[in-house]
Amino acid sequence: MDCSDLIIDSIGLQDVVLQSFKTDKSTLTCELWVQQKKDTCVCESCGFSLKNVKDYRIRKLKAPPLGAYKEVIVHYRRLRAVCDMCSGQLRMSPMKGVHPQFSNMTLAMAEVAGLLMEELTCEATSRYFRTNSKTMWDLDQWRMRHMKKFYKLPDDLNVSHMSADEVHFRTIVNTQRNSPFSERWTTQYITSLVCSKLSKVIATAGGRDAMALANCLKTLSKKTRDQIIYFALDMNAGYFRAVSKLCPNAEIAVDRFHLVQNLNETFNTLRKDEFRLAKKRNDSFQAGMLEGGRRFILMERNPNLSIEEQNLLGKLKMLNTNINAGMLIVDYFHKVLDEKTLPNFRKSLAQWYYLVRESGIKVFKQFAQKIRKYRLNIQAYIKSNLTTAISEGINNKIKVLKRMGYGYSNQESFELKILQRCGLLNSSHIDTTGWHWHIPHPQ
Numbered sequence: 001m002d003c004s005d006l007i008i009d010s011i012g013l014q015d016v017v018l019q020s021f022k023t024d025k026s027t028l029t030c031e032l033w034v035q036q037k038k039d040t041c042v043c044e045s046c047g048f049s050l051k052n053v054k055d056y057r058i059r060k061l062k063a064p065p066l067g068a069y070k071e072v073i074v075h076y077r078r079l080r081a082v083c084d085m086c087s088g089q090l091r092m093s094p095m096k097g098v099h100p101q102f103s104n105m106t107l108a109m110a111e112v113a114g115l116l117m118e119e120l121t122c123e124a125t126s127r128y129f130r131t132n133s134k135t136m137w138d139l140d141q142w143r144m145r146h147m148k149k150f151y152k153l154p155d156d157l158n159v160s161h162m163s164a165d166e167v168h169f170r171t172i173v174n175t176q177r178n179s180p181f182s183e184r185w186t187t188q189y190i191t192s193l194v195c196s197k198l199s200k201v202i203a204t205a206g207g208r209d210a211m212a213l214a215n216c217l218k219t220l221s222k223k224t225r226d227q228i229i230y231f232a233l234d235m236n237a238g239y240f241r242a243v244s245k246l247c248p249n250a251e252i253a254v255d256r257f258h259l260v261q262n263l264n265e266t267f268n269t270l271r272k273d274e275f276r277l278a279k280k281r282n283d284s285f286q287a288g289m290l291e292g293g294r295r296f297i298l299m300e301r302n303p304n305l306s307i308e309e310q311n312l313l314g315k316l317k318m319l320n321t322n323i324n325a326g327m328l329i330v331d332y333f334h335k336v337l338d339e340k341t342l343p344n345f346r347k348s349l350a351q352w353y354y355l356v357r358e359s360g361i362k363v364f365k366q367f368a369q370k371i372r373k374y375r376l377n378i379q380a381y382i383k384s385n386l387t388t389a390i391s392e393g394i395n396n397k398i399k400v401l402k403r404m405g406y407g408y409s410n411q412e413s414f415e416l417k418i419l420q421r422c423g424l425l426n427s428s429h430i431d432t433t434g435w436h437w438h439i440p441h442p443q
């Protein structure tokens, strides 16, 4: 093999000859001049070979880096000839290896950048390739959409344990409000369906109601859905309906992550109430301890607190019985969830109910009612041995990618990105090796 063939191959082109090149080490740029091979040129409209060459038209293309040369520019000489079949019209030959949508880059360039964008932001990728970040963003979108056409769940997917969760997508401020009572803003969510054994998001859909989860579940076949044994959800009635309808064999478990989230929110409500009361009393110590910024001192489960913080907390607990009781209830609830067997769990839970009743704190009583309602589902969680690591991990990952994109305004692109980063819509699951030279189309 000729070395120039190697270069042609590595930049993703075909049926061209390398004529010359120029390199500049100070800017790490490399320019290549290539020309289409005459004998392989065909008319782009009728497909007959082109013989009567008139001239060559120059196109400038961006190619992937060649080793140390970060920026590679290709001057592509495209053949133009008179086509006898097209009644003597001037015709050009199609360029093999140029991207169909992004006509100023070679396929290899698009694929190398696309692979990088599976891991990095479009901004970072565009800096690396010295290109425009909008182009990189468009390329990433195009590639994800095209890959979606080849998206298929693995045949041996273990779906015994699944979970679903809502992900905050965006909050829109309502500018046109008809009355002072109409909503100030609208919050939009996306539902993600997670295969716990694989720890990947396998489907997404807009909304956070029964319909949204049903749409996710319908991407699975009836046979696959019947294989689901445990389904971890948060306390969302819509999700419960969708799962009971579509997954008849699944036992619904409320997972710990969501229970604790709910518990912390409840405690936070108590804190805010007590904070307001302390302010009213002009009690600066309590108000200071209970303000939002100090929330973490109160919420810390295994106190990693300094001695000073511990002392302050001790004083607060002495002064404020509600906060003291609230913290006890929170702590005890963790213990209930730590139970490994059902009889122990039931015993501990009964004791926890007792604690809540005795405390007389309204918000916790309401929370206990919710727990009572979902008792069987919490039991299912204890039985299923599901850990929270997966839903927590995926939720964090989605939050990070939302920050990295500085928020998303387009639902489709957000959903695709979730599938790409936290699911199977990427080159580890869809083979794109050949995409460096040829873009396939689904059958």
Ligand SMILES: [Zn+2]
Binding pocket: 043, 044, 045, 046, 047, 048, 083, 084, 085, 086, 091
């Ligand atoms: Zn023709």
